[in-house]
Amino acid sequence: MSDYQNILVDEYEGVVEITLNRPDKFNALTHGTAVEIMKVIKSVKRNPANRAVLFTGAGRGFCAGQDLSEVSERNDEFSFRNHLQSSYNPMVQAIRSLEKPVIGAINGAAAGAGLGLALSFDIRYASEKAKFLTAFIGIGLAPDTGVSYWLPRLIGPARAAEMLFTNERLDARQALVVGLVNKVFPHDDFLQESREFAKKLAASPTLGIGITKRALNKSLGVTFDDQLDYEAYLQEITGHSEDYQEGVSAFREKRDPQFKGQ
Ligand code: LHQ
Numbered sequence: 001m002s003d004y005q006n007i008l009v010d011e012y013e014g015v016v017e018i019t020l021n022r023p024d025k026f027n028a029l030t031h032g033t034a035v036e037i038m039k040v041i042k043s044v045k046r047n048p049a050n051r052a053v054l055f056t057g058a059g060r061g062f063c064a065g066q067d068l069s070e071v072s073e074r075n076d077e078f079s080f081r082n083h084l085q086s087s088y089n090p091m092v093q094a095i096r097s098l099e100k101p102v103i104g105a106i107n108g109a110a111a112g113a114g115l116g117l118a119l120s121f122d123i124r125y126a127s128e129k130a131k132f133l134t135a136f137i138g139i140g141l142a143p144d145t146g147v148s149y150w151l152p153r154l155i156g157p158a159r160a161a162e163m164l165f166t167n168e169r170l171d172a173r174q175a176l177v178v179g180l181v182n183k184v185f186p187h188d189d190f191l192q193e194s195r196e197f198a199k200k201l202a203a204s205p206t207l208g209i210g211i212t213k214r215a216l217n218k219s220l221g222v223t224f225d226d227q228l229d230y231e232a233y234l235q236e237i238t239g240h241s242e243d244y245q246e247g248v249s250a251f252r253e254k255r256d257p258q259f260k261g262q
Pocket of ligand 1: 015068083110112134
């Protein structure tokens with residue numbers, strides 16, 4: 001997985017690390033970046049050796065959203081709808097539906113569609129230098145890239161409205177308090193902490209995590225009773241997995257389990 005123009009891709013111990021790599025533009029998004037991210041996610045989906053994904057950004061920013069130097073060059077025929085439906089929507093859909101853990105190591109500002117990208121991850125670790133802003137209203141836009149879906153679910157509708165209406169910036173500590181990020185670390189430590197966490201997840205029962213992700217995704221739009229049925233259906237899958245056999249054997253034999261992800 002090399003030869004990308006907008007991202008760097010590294011692999012270690014079951015983890016695929018994707019670094020947004022346009023640091024002079026705070027890793028602002030383009031169609032090309034979205035296409036490259038989708039290619040990597042597709043490849044991760046197919047490769048059983050890839051058992052976790054870690055996203056981060058090069059330089060001072062995580063991702064400043066749409067590259068505004070790119071859109072300003074477009075003419076009146078430019079369709080926002082088509083752009084979103086061909087770029088950022090399938091990108092965050094691919095991440096969300098990937099049945100493997102996706103972690104964000106948020107190094108700096110996450111804004112606009114870059115916030116949407118960050119919110120599509122399962123878990124976010126942040127540097128003390130991270131900051132979070134919706135940015136859309138700052139240029140007269142409404143939210144896109146899933147921000148109006150995840151933000152109220154993560155921080156509540158009134159807090160989401162405040163961030164969206166006012167373009168308020170949350171620093172990493174504030175983001176932790178409201179539930180936008182899972183953990184905050186000093187900047188010098190946060191990437192290593194995020195990598196260790198990704199490696200730990202990559203050595204976990206990947207099938208079980210994938211099915212868990214499927215259950216969590218489903219829970220966002222169904223009743224309690226329907227979710228109970230869905231859980232029972234899904235447990236039929238994990239209950240016949242190799243990792244379940246290994247987990248129970250290891251428990252009985254009082255040893256650490258060796259999960260293969262199957
Ligand atoms: C940038 C950007 C950027 C290019 C910083 N583009 N260069 C979807 C579909 C179609 C169209 C429109 O939009 C969308 C969805 C969206 O994502 S809308 C939201 C677009 N994003 C923004 O409005 C965010 C704009 N940026 C900012 O608010 C700030 O730059 C943040 C808060 C990200 C960082 O602030 P600072 O730490 O003060 O850094 P800075 O402002 O000095 O920026 C650093 C450099 O990055 C600077 O370049 P320069 O050459 O002057 O050093 C910026 O021009 C560049 N940059 N965002 N989106």
